[in-house]
Amino acid sequence: MHVHVISGEGEAKYWLEPEIELSKNHRYTRKQLKQIETLIEVHYDELISAWKQHFRC
Numbered sequence: 001m002h003v004h005v006i007s008g009e010g011e012a013k014y015w016l017e018p019e020i021e022l023s024k025n026h027r028y029t030r031k032q033l034k035q036i037e038t039l040i041e042v043h044y045d046e047l048i049s050a051w052k053q054h055f056r057c
Helices: 030-042 044-055
Strands: 002-007 010-015 021-026
Touching (some): 021 030
Antiparallel strands (some): 002 010, 010 021
């Protein structure tokens, strides 16, 4: 499972399992990546649930 983060400032892909891990980054700073990762951690359960619902797992 993974999540894409896209904004006017850049684009990134994070794996959610087996652990949260940056897969790709385009133009985000280290500080922005840390903020994104923190948001992913806070909303982890919601992201997993939405992923499973979207893909009917």
